[in-house]
Amino acid sequence: MGTTVEVLSPNDRAVIHERSLALLAETGVRVDTGRGRALLADAGALVDESTQIVRFPRGLIEESLRLAPRQFSLGGRRPGWRLPMNEGACSLVLDGEAATAVDALTGDRRPTTYDDWLSVTRLAEDIDEVGVYWRAVSAVSAGSAGSAGIPGEGPGEGPAAILHGWRDAYRHFTKHVQDSAASPEETGWLLELLGAVFGGRQAVRERMPFSFLLCPLSPLVLEGSFTDAYLATADWRIPVAVMPMPLMGLTGPASLTSTVVLANSEVLAVLCLAQAAAPGVPVIYAPASGVMDPRSGRYGGGPVELALLGSATTEMARFYGLPVQASTGGTDAHRPGTQASYERSMGWTLPVLSWPDLLVGPGLMDGSTVISVEQLLLDVEVFRRAARLRRGIGDPAGDPASGEVAAVGPGGTFLDRVVTRDAVRSGVWLLDRLGSHGTYDAWRAAGAKDVLEESRASAARMLAAHQDTPFDEHLARELDGLEDRAKASLRGTA
Amino acid sequence: MTAELFTAMRQSIVDGEAGAAGDLARQALATGVSPLDAIERGYVPGLTAVGEAFSAGDMFLPDMMLAARAMKAAVEILEPALKASGGQRQIAGRVVIGTIKGDIHEIGKNMVAMMLASAGFEIHDLGVDVPAERFAEKAAEVDADIVGVSALLTTTMAGQRNVVQAIVAAGLRSRVKIIVGGAPATQGWADEIGADGYSEDGVASVALARQLLGISA
Numbered sequence: 001m002g003t004t005v006e007v008l009s010p011n012d013r014a015v016i017h018e019r020s021l022a023l024l025a026e027t028g029v030r031v032d033t034g035r036g037r038a039l040l041a042d043a044g045a046l047v048d049e050s051t052q053i054v055r056f057p058r059g060l061i062e063e064s065l066r067l068a069p070r071q072f073s074l075g076g077r078r079p080g081w082r083l084p085m086n087e088g089a090c091s092l093v094l095d096g097e098a099a100t101a102v103d104a105l106t107g108d109r110r111p112t113t114y115d116d117w118l119s120v121t122r123l124a125e126d127i128d129e130v131g132v133y134w135r136a137v138s139a140v141s142a143g144s145a146g147s148a149g150i151p152g153e154g155p156g157e158g159p160a161a162i163l164h165g166w167r168d169a170y171r172h173f174t175k176h177v178q179d180s181a182a183s184p185e186e187t188g189w190l191l192e193l194l195g196a197v198f199g200g201r202q203a204v205r206e207r208m209p210f211s212f213l214l215c216p217l218s219p220l221v222l223e224g225s226f227t228d229a230y231l232a233t234a235d236w237r238i239p240v241a242v243m244p245m246p247l248m249g250l251t252g253p254a255s256l257t258s259t260v261v262l263a264n265s266e267v268l269a270v271l272c273l274a275q276a277a278a279p280g281v282p283v284i285y286a287p288a289s290g291v292m293d294p295r296s297g298r299y300g301g302g303p304v305e306l307a308l309l310g311s312a313t314t315e316m317a318r319f320y321g322l323p324v325q326a327s328t329g330g331t332d333a334h335r336p337g338t339q340a341s342y343e344r345s346m347g348w349t350l351p352v353l354s355w356p357d358l359l360v361g362p363g364l365m366d367g368s369t370v371i372s373v374e375q376l377l378l379d380v381e382v383f384r385r386a387a388r389l390r391r392g393i394g395d396p397a398g399d400p401a402s403g404e405v406a407a408v409g410p411g412g413t414f415l416d417r418v419v420t421r422d423a424v425r426s427g428v429w430l431l432d433r434l435g436s437h438g439t440y441d442a443w444r445a446a447g448a449k450d451v452l453e454e455s456r457a458s459a460a461r462m463l464a465a466h467q468d469t470p471f472d473e474h475l476a477r478e479l480d481g482l483e484d485r486a487k488a489s490l491r492g493t494a
Numbered sequence: 495m496t497a498e499l500f501t502a503m504r505q506s507i508v509d510g511e512a513g514a515a516g517d518l519a520r521q522a523l524a525t526g527v528s529p530l531d532a533i534e535r536g537y538v539p540g541l542t543a544v545g546e547a548f549s550a551g552d553m554f555l556p557d558m559m560l561a562a563r564a565m566k567a568a569v570e571i572l573e574p575a576l577k578a579s580g581g582q583r584q585i586a587g588r589v590v591i592g593t594i595k596g597d598i599h600e601i602g603k604n605m606v607a608m609m610l611a612s613a614g615f616e617i618h619d620l621g622v623d624v625p626a627e628r629f630a631e632k633a634a635e636v637d638a639d640i641v642g643v644s645a646l647l648t649t650t651m652a653g654q655r656n657v658v659q660a661i662v663a664a665g666l667r668s669r670v671k672i673i674v675g676g677a678p679a680t681q682g683w684a685d686e687i688g689a690d691g692y693s694e695d696g697v698a699s700v701a702l703a704r705q706l707l708g709i710s711a
């Protein structure tokens with residue numbers, strides 16, 4: 001059987017659900033978009049226009065939950081590639097958005113650049129465990145990005161820079177892309193890009209190559225422009241990943257369960273809005289609940305409580321039958337090493353055992369502000385180990401090796417058995433990609449490399465072997481034209 | 495009697511009891527205690543004690559925030575009487591503070607503002623989503639000593655550079671210190687954009703502001 005961990009009992013989940021319904025019905029959510037309030041009012045919510053507070057009756061929430069699809073697949077540009085939700089798979093989502101790069105061996109830090117973004121994106125493209133793109137690096141070094149800090153090949157501003165960032169994402173990453181637009185105008189450019197790359201609106205609706213990351217502002221606020229940006233996708237059936245980020249003790253109450261209630265309420269509020277705008281649109285349950293450092297008020301990426309929150313997130317999504325994207329921080333360490341490794345290992349083991357569909361995210365440190373390609377590969381290795389634990393000890397009733405002891409008999413060996421060979425091939429053993437697992441002499445003979453040096457060498461090999469999947473010339477020209485129009489719109493000449 | 499009152503005032507700050515701090519302020523006014531004495535000899539020692547306990551790891555940020563809130567409650571009651579008596583609490587400096595354009599996160603900025611206010615700085619809070627030029631306008635208007643710019647997002651922190659440029663363009667650079675903060679900000683980032691300082695949290699911002707203005711703690 002697979003290994004399972006539950007941090008919430010069935011009764012706990014029911015209590016959290018009921019507390020959420022009460023919060024949404026009595027306190028409500030401030031919805032800073034007129035369009036959103038109108039949609040919710042039409043759907044049966046109680047709207048106070050003077051305060052912009054929307055209260056959600058139980059019936060509206062239950063009907064909205066009924067409308068949200070339980071199973072669908074995220075797609076991408078790679079032919080035949082799909083990421084099924086709620087079908088037992090778990091895939092990594094890159095973290096975002098590092099403003100600083102660190103040299104794993106020396107600890108030297110510098111502002112991130114476009115090349116950092118490119119390296120991380122190319123590695124993620126080639127790592128099977130990573131299924132979803134986030135902009136892991138926000139290129140902030142002067143001359144390497146536009147005003148919005150968007151990766152790109154040159155400075156730019158406004159919609160053209162943002163559009164170029166999305167184009168670059170699809171050019172270098174052929175699996176699923178998850179991102180946000182900040183305004184309906186940006187969404188317009190995004191949809192044009194998706195239509196061009198994937199062959200029109202209907203193809204996008206069916207293939208789902210993009211999901212919209214929408215973050216309520218904890219506690220209990222749906223921001224105006226950001227939410228309107230999502231609502232502008234309504235005709236395109238773009239899945240929405242709802243990611244409130246309450247910080248226990250700061251923007252969330254000072255207990256883990258009450259923080260879960262808050263995040264759950266915020267997801268349900270957006271779920272109601274999404275279903276009011278486009279009934280049947282896919283919703284991914286994706287709270288990234290965190291905890292404040294009580295000494296500074298800062299977000300902490302390394303607190304062990306994040307693991308409990310990550311598991312609780314997954315369990316509440318399963319309570320509703322919704323696909324889930326769990327986040328468990330990462331590490332507070334400033335560079336790869338002992339602290340980063342134990343915090344990541346503790347932070348991921350529990351949530352992976354709860355088994356979300358998607359898990360954010362490898363590679364970043366220092367409260368998700370610092371990138372290291374070495375850490376990216378180490379984190380993937382942690383995930384592989386945790387996923388092996390999840391796969392479990394096996395089924396004693398259907399065990400292919402059940403007759404082996406009798407067949408070999410007293411005093412024999414199992415080494416030359418077909419069952420043993422097949423077991424190695426089938427993943428009974430997790431075969432490590434990194435780290436020293438042989439003899440000391442062999443390790444010395446190979447250069448006595450530290451795991452960080454080994455990880456760096458591995459990343460270098462992967463990048464050297466990487467092959468881009470460029471757009472065809474016709475599409476590239478079409479996207480050039482789109483970018484030109486975006487630039488012209490900024491100059492007011494469109 | 496007055497000594498006992500000052501002790502109680504100090505304790506109200508240490509305990510973070512805004513109600514008690516306010517009651518004691520009213521009691522001071524009713525019994526003729528100088529408002530300036532109440533602040534300087536009653537409440538400020540409480541803040542100092544909380545700051546020392548925080549630095550020693552014996553108190554945490556919620557203690558600091560509750561202490562600051564209690565201090566604010568007391569000062570609000572004492573301030574009218576202080577002005578009426580012609581007295582004036584010495585201002586450590588004038589600070590214009592806000593969250594940069596495109597960014598609506600305000601808690602970190604508010605924490606810094608509250609800590610600086612508790613430490614005797616005069617705060618002019620511009621709120622969130624503030625254009626770079628607005629920082630410069632306000633700094634000129636109030637003759638600010640310090641401009642503080644907050645950004646939580648890596649995508650908006652680039653705007654902190656714009657504030658530095660706006661202060662330069664307004665001809666204020668020589669007399670205004672610029673400090674930056676927010677999760678993605680670092681000392682290296684502050685150096686790169688030409689800011690004068692960076693602090694990683696509200697508590698450290700007080701030390702930074704004092705250091706930039708040459709004030710001993």
